[in-house]
Amino acid sequence: MIGRLIKGFSLGLLFSTSVLATPIHLGELANFALFAGANGASSQSGYMGLGSESDVHGNIAAKQLEFGAGTIVNGYAAGINQQQGVGIHITQGWQQWNNSQFISLQDQLSALSQQLQGLGGTQTNLQSLNNYTGNGGLNVFSLNPVIMAHQAINLFGSADDTFVFNISQWFMMDGGGIFLHGINPNQVFFNFHSQNQAEEYTTLSAGMFGTSNIQGNLLAPNMFLQVGDGATLNNTRILAGALQLNIQTLIPPPTAQEPSQVPVPASMLLLLPGLLLLTKRKRSN
8 A cells, every 4th residue: 555655655755846836938028028017107118228239139028218329120110109319129010009909918928927936935035046056847945135246157057957047126236147057048037026016117127237148038017127237147137126237249049949847836746646556446347
């Protein structure tokens, strides 16, 4: 009997991780290099400002889009309102969107952020993770707050690793950066899950990145992110409530993305062996 229980438990574990795991997937948001779609009452909700001569390799979308002079978008730009400087070049043209299109994408972004927040994570500071090697699966950390200046964080792993950094308040980085070695940037998520109660996206900043190098997906559905001059944004995607970007070049991770697997809750694992044993008994009867 004990042997049967152990066998049933082992089968339950295998079944749960391979079939019942929940994927981390960007969905339609993977089509964008930059997105700003907050639903707040402020006139700055869903604002995206691009500094002069920004060069974005991918599609962008924001309710309120302001282009600096000489901005290049290698893709299409979508929005409700726009303000263009001189010498703007959008290779796939402007798309006039309505509010319902932004609500749909913003809801997807909020749901993904909540999913990642629900994973919790080991409480730590980012600096202590320098030279960390992934476990070959899901690596989840809770960071609060992050203040870095001219420090390099090197993360090592494989294509099987997924990294989630849950950030409950703010993130300030000037110089240095986060460097991935062997890790797919599509499977790295910086999740700013705080709520901006003030709904004033020009004054409350979740993240400020100066002359830094950062790779992966930055998710901040209800917050404002500022990316300063000189930042290296290669394999970087930013999806936020509002954005101010004084950048040179931004290249998102490749669009093709295999969904990362998130383990089911432990309570589900306890139920599976019993279900398997009941199924076996019914067959024997």
